[in-house]
Amino acid sequence: MLSRISLGSAQFGLDYGIANSTGKVKKSELRLIFKKALHCGINTIDTAIDYEDSESNIGDLKPIKFNIVTKLPKVPSNCINIGDWVKDNVSNSLKKLNVPSLYGILLHRPFDIKKYKDLYNELNKIKESGAVKKIGISIYSPSELDDLLPTYQFDLIQTPLNIFDRRIVDSGWLRRLSDLGIEIHTRSCFLQGLLLLKKHERPLFFDRWSNIFDKWDSFLLESNNDPVGVCLKYPLSFKSINRVIIGVDGYKQFNQILHNVDNINELSTPNIKANDYKLINPSEWVFK
């Protein structure tokens, strides 16, 4: 089970997260997380060029035993040569990450592939060079797959999936991706930590979805299950999902996850889902 966990790294470079009270993960804690991860069989890291100094913080710890997936940012509007842009970004990432090759390179903005006609070919060239094993996209909504998958072939897709946000399953895309032999990584299993907050800790912004949160709170109360375990169990219960990316703010949370994965079989998952984009997409959250 643990080998299907991937370490998310937005928190290694950014001071972010609705439930994050401690800021960016400290170097000393990162070292402990890496050591313990390898010891437990967790050997995948998800990062992105856009996560500020996440790549170099990972690279400082010589992550040679990890399979690393990173993401190319939005292509800048003044980009003159897309091939050079791809090569330069990949070579900079390899340098920062301190590794000879990457497991995967994803587009952080998938629609760039339609906008820049050479981008797909350049990604394939990078793959042929051996610098990257798999190419793919990181999506925000399954509709991006409707648009792109008939035309392009990808090896790896990253998508959000959690108790509330089941779009990748309900759209039929999870099954289709698996049938196509595409590797699937899911992120956001704690919905940025929102699913782990107690009722009194949730910002007022979420009051408009109180009917959904009431169901979630009641389930946790009645089942006496740990929300960390329930949130992990949901994506891990799909055999076709190759990696479930988890974000942590520190070593303590990482250990809490390891402990919960150990006990996952005893847990149940509720049938609650939310379709409102304003709730399930953290970039839509507005706090005054």
Ligand SMILES: NC(=O)c1ccc[n+]([C@@H]2O[C@H](COP(=O)([O-])OP(=O)(O)OC[C@H]3O[C@@H](n4cnc5c(N)ncnc54)[C@H](OP(=O)(O)O)[C@@H]3O)[C@@H](O)[C@H]2O)c1
């Ligand atoms: N016991 C506990 O309390 C406990 C235990 C575990 C985790 N947690 C909390 O859960 C959080 C992780 O939640 P999660 O694993 O569900 O991951 P998540 O934060 O929902 O998803 C991670 C994704 O969020 C996106 N992101 C990065 N920077 C962002 C920003 N500035 N604003 C908005 N989104 C951004 C990134 O995706 P894109 O790159 O595609 O944008 C990243 O891959 C931790 O930070 C921690 O606070 C708490």
